[in-house]
Amino acid sequence: MSLMTDKPRLRSAAWRISFLATIAFACGTLVIFVFLHQFVSNDIQRRSDAWLSGEVGVLGDVAGRTPRNALYRRVVGEIAELAAREVPNKSASAGSDNNSVFFLLTSADGLPQLWVGAGDGQSNLEAIKTTKFVPDKPTDVRVQGFPVPFRVACLQMGDGSHIYLGLSERDELRVLGKMRVRFLLLWLLVVLLGFGIVFLTTRRMLSHVRKITEAASKIGLSDLSERVPATHRNDEVSQLAHTLNRMLDRIESSMHQLHTITDALAHDLRSPLTAIRGKLEMSLAAMNGEETAEPIVSAIEELDQLTDFLNKSLDVAEARADALRLTVTEINLSRLLETMVDLYEPSMTEKGLHIRLSNEKGIIVLGDEGLVHRMIANLLDNELKHLVPPSTVSISLRSRDETADMVFEDDGNGFDPDVLEHLFIRRVKGKTSAGHGLGLAFADAVARAHGGTVEVVNRDVGGGRIAVSMPLAREKMRHQLVATAQAG
Amino acid sequence: MRLLLVEDEIDIQGFLGRSLQEAGYEVEVAPDAKTAEQLAVESRFDILVVDLGLPDRDGISLILRLRELGLKAPVLILSARRSVDDRVRGLEQGGDDYLTKPFALAELLARLRNLLKRNNPQPSEATRLRVLDLELDLLRREATRGGQTLQLTQQEFVLLEYLCRNAGRVVTRSMILDQVWGMRIQPDTNVVDVHIYRLRGKVDGAGQQPLIRTMRGVGYVFNDR
Numbered sequence: 001m002s003l004m005t006d007k008p009r010l011r012s013a014a015w016r017i018s019f020l021a022t023i024a025f026a027c028g029t030l031v032i033f034v035f036l037h038q039f040v041s042n043d044i045q046r047r048s049d050a051w052l053s054g055e056v057g058v059l060g061d062v063a064g065r066t067p068r069n070a071l072y073r074r075v076v077g078e079i080a081e082l083a084a085r086e087v088p089n090k091s092a093s094a095g096s097d098n099n100s101v102f103f104l105l106t107s108a109d110g111l112p113q114l115w116v117g118a119g120d121g122q123s124n125l126e127a128i129k130t131t132k133f134v135p136d137k138p139t140d141v142r143v144q145g146f147p148v149p150f151r152v153a154c155l156q157m158g159d160g161s162h163i164y165l166g167l168s169e170r171d172e173l174r175v176l177g178k179m180r181v182r183f184l185l186l187w188l189l190v191v192l193l194g195f196g197i198v199f200l201t202t203r204r205m206l207s208h209v210r211k212i213t214e215a216a217s218k219i220g221l222s223d224l225s226e227r228v229p230a231t232h233r234n235d236e237v238s239q240l241a242h243t244l245n246r247m248l249d250r251i252e253s254s255m256h257q258l259h260t261i262t263d264a265l266a267h268d269l270r271s272p273l274t275a276i277r278g279k280l281e282m283s284l285a286a287m288n289g290e291e292t293a294e295p296i297v298s299a300i301e302e303l304d305q306l307t308d309f310l311n312k313s314l315d316v317a318e319a320r321a322d323a324l325r326l327t328v329t330e331i332n333l334s335r336l337l338e339t340m341v342d343l344y345e346p347s348m349t350e351k352g353l354h355i356r357l358s359n360e361k362g363i364i365v366l367g368d369e370g371l372v373h374r375m376i377a378n379l380l381d382n383e384l385k386h387l388v389p390p391s392t393v394s395i396s397l398r399s400r401d402e403t404a405d406m407v408f409e410d411d412g413n414g415f416d417p418d419v420l421e422h423l424f425i426r427r428v429k430g431k432t433s434a435g436h437g438l439g440l441a442f443a444d445a446v447a448r449a450h451g452g453t454v455e456v457v458n459r460d461v462g463g464g465r466i467a468v469s470m471p472l473a474r475e476k477m478r479h480q481l482v483a484t485a486q487a488g
Numbered sequence: 489m490r491l492l493l494v495e496d497e498i499d500i501q502g503f504l505g506r507s508l509q510e511a512g513y514e515v516e517v518a519p520d521a522k523t524a525e526q527l528a529v530e531s532r533f534d535i536l537v538v539d540l541g542l543p544d545r546d547g548i549s550l551i552l553r554l555r556e557l558g559l560k561a562p563v564l565i566l567s568a569r570r571s572v573d574d575r576v577r578g579l580e581q582g583g584d585d586y587l588t589k590p591f592a593l594a595e596l597l598a599r600l601r602n603l604l605k606r607n608n609p610q611p612s613e614a615t616r617l618r619v620l621d622l623e624l625d626l627l628r629r630e631a632t633r634g635g636q637t638l639q640l641t642q643q644e645f646v647l648l649e650y651l652c653r654n655a656g657r658v659v660t661r662s663m664i665l666d667q668v669w670g671m672r673i674q675p676d677t678n679v680v681d682v683h684i685y686r687l688r689g690k691v692d693g694a695g696q697q698p699l700i701r702t703m704r705g706v707g708y709v710f711n712d713r
Contacts, residue, residue: 259570262570263569263570263571266570267569270568270588270589270590271500271568271589272499273589274497274500274568274589274590274591275497275499276590277591277592278503278507278593279503280705281503281593281705282506284706285510293704293705297704297705298705299705303590307674308674325570327572327577339670340671342643343669343671343679343683344679346683346686347677347678347682350682369672373671373673374672374673374674377671377673380675384677
């Protein structure tokens with residue numbers, strides 16, 4: 001079920017990557033636009049300024065050459081009107097009521113002499129009076145009653161009078177405004193499209209990574225024949241898949257070699273053991289319960305112990321190499337422990353030992369039934385063999401988060417401190433202990449093969465404590481919760 | 489009952505052949521897959537015992553080949569390997585059985601009997617079992633000996649039932665653990681013996697003929713004579 005929880009994480013990675021990429025993209029395009037905007041607006045202003053300077057020059061020339069008589073007003077006025085019609089950047093809508101241009105002639109003492117433009121020009125004059133002009137350089141003038149400023153060029157005539165030619169920046173701003181709106185729409189579209197493309201691409205790529213993760217996590221310790229899915233494209237993800245698969249090939253081949261060795265060893269030892277055991281059984285049958293049969297009986301028993309030792313040794317060896325082969329089924333650990341305690345209780349009682357079980361119901365793990373049975377039997381055999389009566393063995397089984405915790409506690413003498421450190425190493429056993437010293441190493445090996453742990457300590461109050469922890473069969477747990485909820 | 493034993497190890501061939509003959513089987517021995525195929529085609533067998541490690545061919549492919557040739561008889565697979573092949577699991581599901589070497593002869597015989605019984609199912613299961621003066625009522629889970637009701641726990645009843653069903657035959661400790669407790673374990677302590685000892689205390693009263701007999705080094709026999 002860890003696969004299910006991995007999914008949103010990868011999805012959010014796709015979100016994060018596309019979010020960051022989009023922000024970077026949006027900022028980049030925005031900066032480019034600002035530059036472009038600046039450039040265009042400067043260019044428009046430069047053209048307007050060039051026109052203003054040219055026109056004011058023409059007007060000045062005309063005004064200077066026209067005698068100051070009754071016609072003066074008409075001639076200069078018409079020239080100004082004509083100039084106004086050639087306004088650059090002029091939009092069509094502004095055609096009819098032309099208030100985008102004005103012409104003003106002031107006398108040397110600043111009184112208005114000639115006005116061409118919308119209105120009476122009073123407010124324009126006011127604004128011009130408060131503005132300081134640099135010759136040949138048009139300047140921005142804000143006029144009361146007009147929302148946009150005028151660009152005004154000024155020319156001083158020989159007689160001290162001034163000619164002012166003003167051009168509203170309205171059209172210029174309108175062009176820029178339109179440009180901004182269009183850019184914004186286009187920008188939004190491109191950013192959304194970019195986000196979509198990046199998101200889809202990332203998600204596709206990450207979904208491939210997820211498939212690899214899923215496949216890789218399915219390739220358990222026991223089954224190495226599976227491979228992660230690889231595409232034919234030669235990108236990083238497929239390289240990752242290929243690398244993983246090559247690594248799995250190598251692991252599988254060494255695993256295979258190990259299995260071949262242990263199988264060959266098992267086979268070569270088991271065949272003669274079978275023959276010996278068979279012959280011993282036959283001679284035993286022929287003796288028909290005579291006293292002299294005793295050596296044969298003990299030979300058979302020792303042979304069985306030898307077989308058990310061989311099996312355990314190979315299991316421990318394989319488990320240490322993470323190569324133990326499991327046949328996984330659902331195991332009801334609660335029921336198994338009850339049966340085990342039923343099985344061992346008479347022998348314990350016979351020896352003067354007590355056994356107590358505190359069991360949480362319905363705890364299910366996924367595991368190899370044979371190995372888990374043998375592991376628990378081993379731990380109980382250990383208690384039965386080493387505990388000195390009168391002692392009590394307390395077994396408890398609890399589920400905690402994602403593990404089933406099985407604890408064997410006794411109030412005996414505990415473990416020999418010298419060997420406590422090395423209990424899981426094969427053949428380490430207490431001086432007083434009988435057996436092969438494989439018991440705990442075997443339990444540890446089985447727990448490890450199932451993704452669990454074994455912890456052995458001496459209790460503060462005396463006695464030993466063995467805690468076996470194995471991962472719960474999680475989906476099963478969910479079924480149970482549902483069932484209990486329904487029952488309740 | 490005609491039995492075909494396919495096994496290449498001379499030592500195992502020898503004792504197994506003799507033991508099976510003593511158990512009442514008419515045994516033919518094939519040392520390799522080729523001979524086995526020939527024998528199986530030529531004559532009809534009721535049951536086969538096949539070792540997986542044959543010199544000329546894998547035991548599984550031999551079984552699959554024989555099945556192709558129309559063999560219906562059940563097969564008991566013997567193996568000295570550590571891991572159980574998926575194909576073996578397939579055969580197990582198909583009704584065949586599997587036994588790891590080394591094994592107790594009693595267990596081999598019990599498995600052969602089970603395989604034969606599975607292939608020829610008895611029409612109806614009895615609700616009462618009777619061995620000498622011991623009687624088990626399987627429906628009411630009650631046991632009486634000589635008319636006296638025995639005070640047995642549920643577990644003891646199951647154990648007694650298993651022994652009665654195999655009366656006159658040897659059952660090993662592993663067989664008892666497997667059949668009564670459902671566990672394939674090999675405890676190196678006396679857990680089974682103590683259960684038998686307790687049961688014996690309830691079944692074999694003072695002055696009565698002992699029914700549960702210990703066969704040292706082998707297992708137990710429930711007397712039926």
